[in-house]
Amino acid sequence: MNVEFINPFLVSLVNVISTMATMDLKPGKPQLKNHDIAKGDVSGLIGMVGPKTKGSLSITFEAPLILEIMHKMLGEKPSSINEEITDLVGEITNMVTGGAKNLLSDKGYDFDMATPVVVSGKNHTISHKSKGKKILMPFSHEHGMAFIEICFEDI
Amino acid sequence: MNVEFINPFLVSLVNVISTMATMDLKPGKPQLKNHDIAKGDVSGLIGMVGPKTKGSLSITFEAPLILEIMHKMLGEKPSSINEEITDLVGEITNMVTGGAKNLLSDKGYDFDMATPVVVSGKNHTISHKSKGKKILMPFSHEHGMAFIEICFEDI
Secondary structure (H helix, E strand, O other), X not given: OOHHHHHHHHHHHHHXXXXXXXXXXXXXXXXXXXXXXXXXXXXXXXXXXXXXXEEEEEEEEOHHXXXXXXHHHHOOOOOXXXXXXXXXXXXXXXXXXXXXXXXXXXXXXXXXEOOOEEEEEEEEEXXXXXXXXXXXXXXXXXXXXXXXXXXXXXO | OOHHHHHHHHHHHHHHHHHHHOOOOEEOOOEEOOOOOOEEEEEEEEEEEOOOEEEEEEEEEOHHHHHHHHHHHXXXXXXXXXXXXXXXXXXXXXXXXXXXXXXXXXXOOOOEEOOOEEEEEEEEEEEEOOOOOEEXXXXXXXXXXXXXXXXXXXX
16 A cells, blocks of 8 residues: 555545634654554544545544544634534544545545444554554644544455 | 334344354444433444435443443453454444444435544443434343444435
8 A cells, every 4th residue: 555545535635624614733653553552532433434444544543633623613712522423433434435536536446335333432442453554644733632543355 | 213223223233143152242222312311331333324414323322331342353452442353343333323224225225334433431421413313222231231323314
């Protein structure tokens, strides 16, 4: 998996959060994920299936960050992860994956998206069970961290 | 979503656990899921994409139940959710979805599976963000509960 494949996801998340919440997430260095080090409080997950590949994506947020994103969007700040927040995380997951899908489609990589699933639970970890390499992209903001993880395998 | 569609998933989980661990899960009554009531400690999730439908499945286990399943399979019982357990949950998720896929394919329902993702974290909840109805199937055992949740939407 090369930079050409990673950047569309990275750019999509930065754009989505900038557009929705006028907040700038600072991307860290993408890395191969060898252990389950990304912990967070709410995660959106989505499956992807293409003619030659299948895989999964997750976007994990620390609670203070996603609460601030909601605050900036709506002017209100829920005190904890509620259904509004999980809906928002589901939408972000769809938008980021859809944005990357469009960018990748132009380069000849094609996949269809399943529907997103959102997990909430303090300090959970995500393990992508794919034969392919797992890429972890960290994003930082003064309110907390976010992580994208993607992996694809050939079929 | 009708019984014809629900039963293959229910039967697959009971068969997989019976075959792998000689344990009998007792299926409860499938129900429409209106709230995020299924809590557990480790969940396998998988996306599904067909020509006319897309959706997601999750299988959630309470920790004592999945630890006992591992115990029955291998004779050893890890003290907590480790990577062996998340690998096992990923495999169960693949096997159950694959089993249901075969049964449903015979009836003309077709979908391809993405790769599974496993979430671990005490007492997490799962929200399937699909426009379709969400079905919750509870399973009981003296060691704890398991839950399958599925939803599909038309595309």
